[in-house]
Amino acid sequence: MSITQEIYIQSDLDLVWRAWTKSERITKWFAPAAEIELEKNGKFELYFDPSNKNSMSTIGCKIIKYEEPHLLEIQWKGPDEFAEFMNGQEQLTTVKIELVSKDGGTNVTLEHSGWLDTDDWQSAKMWHVKAWEQALSSLKSNMESGEGILCCK
Template sequence: MTVHTETFINSSIELIWRAWTESDRITKWFAPAAEIQLKNYGKYELYFDPTNKNSMSTIGCKLLDYEEPSFLEFQWKGPDEFNDVMNDEKELTIVKISLLPYENGTKLILEHTGWGTTDGWIKAKNWHIKAWEQALSSLKSNMESGEGILSCN
C-alpha cells in the first residue's frame, strides 16, 4: 500500500528542492520549526509544536537518500494519535519525493510507503492521504505566490 500524490508547481526544480531540504524554507509552508541536515542519515525533523519537540514531530527521523535536485527519501512519523501504530523507530514509514523539470515548472511526485494493514494503520494512511494533499497545496500556493523566500533564488 502506497500513498501516492502528484502536483505541478510553476517554479524551478531548484527552488522546490530547496523548499524540501532547507530548514528555513520548509518552515514557510509545512511545519513551524525544522532541523534538516542534507546528508545521508542526517536529521529530517519537523516540529509541528515547537514548544514540545517530542510531541507532534518527526524527531529521530533521518534523510535516507537523495540526489540533488531531483530525489529525496526520508523516514516519517505520524501525529501523536498514531503513536501506537506508526511511530516505532524500528518500523518508520518512508516518504520519497521525486522532482521532474518541465518547461514551465516542476512535477512533484510524493510516495509514502511502509503501511501496515490493521485498522489503526488504515486510519493513519487515510489521514496522511489528506494531509499530504494539504501540504503539497500549501507548497504550491507559497511557491507560486511570487513573494517571500520560497519564490526567490
C-alpha cells in the first residue's frame, strides 16, 4: 500500500514545480543541500547532512519520469536507520509528485510506493508518513510566506 498525501498551496504551478526540481530552491524547504538534474535518469540527490553525503541522503537516486510542470517521479532512499533493507538499488521505493493548477494555486499530490509487508518496512513507512507531512507543510509555508526565492519567479 502506498503513502498518499495532498496539500493545496496558494502559489503558481510553475513556482511549485521549480521548488521540487531546482537544486537551489529545494534546499530552501526540504534538505540543506541537493543535486538535481532535470532529465530522465538525472540525479535526484538530497543531502540531509551535507558534511557526509553518504549518510542521510538520497545519493544515487534518479529521476524516473517527468512531464514539466505536472509530474515528477523519482527513486527514493530512506534515512540511515532503514538503510539496511530499503536503500539497496533493488529495494528503492518510488515517489511520484503530481501538480495541478486549481483556484489560482496548486494542488500537490504525493504518492510514495514500493513498500514491502514486513515489520521493518512498516516502521519505515510510518516514519515516512510523518516525514512527508512535515516536508509538504514546509513547502506550503515557505511558498506562501511572500518572501525569498520560492515565492518569486
